[in-house]
Amino acid sequence: xxxxxxxxxxRVLRRLANEEPxxxxxGNHEHGHDIVPExxxxxxxxxxxxxxxxxxxxxxxxxxxxxxDTPTGEPIDVAHDGDHHLLTVGDAAALHRHARAELAAxxxxxxxxxxxxxxxxxxxHPDCIAPAWRxxxxxxxxxxxxxxxxxxxxxxxWMHGHVRHSLxxxxxxxxxxxxxxxxxRFANPAFDxxxxxxxx
Numbered sequence: 001x002x003x004x005x006x007x008x009x010x011r012v013l014r015r016l017a018n019e020e021p022x023x024x025x026x027g028n029h030e031h032g033h034d035i036v037p038e039x040x041x042x043x044x045x046x047x048x049x050x051x052x053x054x055x056x057x058x059x060x061x062x063x064x065x066x067x068x069d070t071p072t073g074e075p076i077d078v079a080h081d082g083d084h085h086l087l088t089v090g091d092a093a094a095l096h097r098h099a100r101a102e103l104a105a106x107x108x109x110x111x112x113x114x115x116x117x118x119x120x121x122x123x124x125h126p127d128c129i130a131p132a133w134r135x136x137x138x139x140x141x142x143x144x145x146x147x148x149x150x151x152x153x154x155x156x157x158w159m160h161g162h163v164r165h166s167l168x169x170x171x172x173x174x175x176x177x178x179x180x181x182x183x184x185r186f187a188n189p190a191f192d193x194x195x196x197x198x199x200x
Contacts (some may be wrong), residue, residue, distance in 0.1 A: 002159070010022070010024075016182075016193050021047070022045055023044070023046065023051050023053065023117075023119055025053040025054055025055055025119050025120060025121050025157050026054075026055040026121065027036070027055060027121040027161060027162065028104060035199075037096075037120055042054070042106075043106045043109070045114065046151070047155075048114065048115070049114055049115045049116070049117050049199055050110060050114040050115070050116050051117045051119055051192075052103060052106045052107055052116065052117070052118055052119065052155075053103075053118065053119030053120060054099045054102070054103050054119075054120060055099065055121045055122070056096060056099045056100060056103060056120040056121065056122055056124075056144065056146075057092050057095045057096050057099065057121075057122065058092060058096060058122050058140060058141055058142070058143070058144055059092065059093040059096035059097065059144065060072075060089045060092060060093060060140035060141065061093075061137040061140065061145065062126060062140045062143050062144070062145060062189060063135065063136060063137050063138075063139055063140020063141065064135045064140070066078055066089045066140065067089065068088060068089050068090030069089070069090060070088060070089045071086050071087065071088055071089075072086075072087045072088065072089060072091075072092055072141070074086075074087050078091045091147060096144070103118075103120075103149070104148075104149060105155055107149060107154050107155065108154075108186045111135050115156040115157070115199045116153060116154055116156060117156060117157045117158070117199070118149065118150070118155045118157070118158040118161050118175065119158075119160070120144075120146075120159075120160050121160065121161050121162050122142065122143065122144050122160065122161075122162050123142055123143040123144065123160050123162055123163050123173065123177075123179065124143075124144055124146040124149070124150050124158050124160055124177060125143070125144070125145065125146060125147060125150050125177060126139070126143060126145055126151070127171075127177075128142075128143055128160070128163060128167060128169075128177060128179065129142060129143050129163065140185070142163050143163075147171070147174075148162045150171050150174050150175045150177060151171045151172070151173060151174035151175075152173075152174060153173055153174055153175075154175075155174070155175040156174070156175060156176065156199055157177075157178060157197065157199060158175040158176070158178070159177075159178050159179070160174065160177070160178075160179050161179065161181055163167065163179055163181065164181055164183045164184070164187070165179070165181070165188065165190065166179060166180050166181065166188060166190040166191065166192070167179045178197065180195050
């Protein structure tokens with residue numbers, strides 16, 4: 001969804017999914033030119049699986065040492081004490097910590113009878129980007145290190161967006177991580193609109 005155009009986005013998603021149910025998490029552009037709300041973390045049972053998801057904004061740690069007061073470059077206002085300022089690296093990290101704690105708690109709920117699927121906007125593991133990008137701004141803004149969640153066997157599958165390339169990898173003893181983005185204006189040649197995944 002670009003610049004908060006939800007109706008058009010959901011029409012495209014439903015068409016791509018042949019009118020089947022769609023699982024969707026907010027991305028960083030959904031807050032464009034707006035105030036960042038409290039973190040939104042949800043769990044939903046669908047098709048015999050338990051989906052747990054959130055935007056899980058990046059904490060920017062994979063970019064290396066950054067000044068927390070550095071603006072992220074996104075046109076997003078953060079409200080505080082009756083005032084507001086543009087989103088900073090420190091703000092993003094605080095939003096990340098809050099959402100990550102809620103996501104981990106939701107993953108721990110349930111009796112394990114249903115396959116658990118994690119859904120985040122940002123990529124959940126450093127292996128989701130090229131090694132040459134590690135330590136760069138791109139790494140910090142696109143990717144997280146959620147190995148404590150992806151590599152423990154709790155989730156059978158982890159789906160994410162935000163990067164513009166397709167990937168399908170399995171963490172040793174952990175989740176299968178999948179990204180199948182269409183990309184801006186369907187620019188990703190590896191995008192597969194008919195991609196189907198069997199769970200369990």
